[in-house]
Amino acid sequence: MPDAAPLEPGQLAAYFALMEVGGLLQHAVEQQLRDEGGLSYIQFQILAVLSEGADGPQRMTDVADRLVHSRSGLTYQIAQLAEAGWVAKTSSPDDERSVMVSLTPEGRTLLDRVMAGHVQVVQRFLLDPLSSEDVASLGDVLGRVRAHMRSVPPRSAAPRRKPRSHL
Amino acid sequence: MPDAAPLEPGQLAAYFALMEVGGLLQHAVEQQLRDEGGLSYIQFQILAVLSEGADGPQRMTDVADRLVHSRSGLTYQIAQLAEAGWVAKTSSPDDERSVMVSLTPEGRTLLDRVMAGHVQVVQRFLLDPLSSEDVASLGDVLGRVRAHMRSVPPRSAAPRRKPRSHL
DNA sequence: TATTGTTATACTCTATAACTATA
DNA sequence: TATAGTTATAGAGTATAACAATA
DSSP states (O other), X not given: OOOOOOOOHHHHHHHHHHHHHHHXXXXXXXXXXXXXXXXXXXXXXXXXXXXXXSSXXXXXXXXXXXXXXXXXXXXXXXXXXXXXXXXXXXXXXXXXXXXXXXXXXXXXXXXXXXXXXXXXXXXXXXXXXXXXXXXXXXXXXHHHHHHHHHHSOOSSOOXXXXXXXXX | OOOOOOOOHHHHHHHHHHHHHHHHHHHHHHHHHHHHHOOOHHHHHHHXXXXXXXXXXXXHHHHHHHTTOOHHHHHHHHHHXXXXXXXXXXXXXXXXXXXXXXXXXXXXXXXXXXXHHHHHHHIIIIITTOOHXXXXXXXXXXXXXXXXXXXXXXXSOOSOOXXXXXX
């Protein structure tokens, strides 16, 4: 185990700013999603992931992997979303074990409707005070961090595969 | 209500990267805190806030304001931390209604011990792939965003004061 | 045997509202 | 009246482990 070199003040400041901004932004966005769509943030993320392929349904496990979720947790969330009529479950023709999930038309309508306000919140809280250079720089630096995080094995070098994502 | 100008791809990318990095980092850090200190992230944040003053105890409400928490939620968390012996509650000499909270020596010891591993995780997941210029840029941009967020009134321009923070 | 997904279960956390007491 | 904090309560979400079905 390597020795812990204490962080420099600037490093600590960047870390704290990142966590605080992320937390505040998530808070703001969660409220908007709750108010305008009755959605939790994770539910929104699930709908967003399902809307991505533009084509069709995705496997449960793949969705869970994208979103850090335990599979039982995803089962729970999908059940909520299916009960509300926003997603549909179908069985896979290829693999009888798999369950495919897809957005229903209602789900897509909801996502579209909610996304408008969502974008407004992001604009207002995150983007308004930034120049386009700032945004480019932020995207560049955080993009590299994201790529790095995805490649770093968990500390308990477990032989389990678990790629992650948070939207 | 202003019309929602759709975000440019770069803006969207920065937003997604921010949320994903924040989420992944919080996940990594939570696991470390749980493993090495039996602490949730919020509990860690509370201890960190209490350790800040360097001097002494702080009022319940002030801590809650710093951390987005409802007051009942903070009462719950403080009860947990007090039962574990990491914080102590005392009554304020100035205001009989107030309850002051402070770190116990055990709490400070725990925080110091946990902080070492914490810093390692931050180093490994966030800082390793970044140059010092990157870190400076990140801290600068996010610092401005944080300042902006703290000043933006909630959308439901409620006359409630609720300054926020996430560590 | 390994993988997919569900279920049962138990736990943590959160917020709302009603309440007490001080200011 | 307004503020500080607690309590009761109820709900959302999570993860673990045991399980069934399929590969």
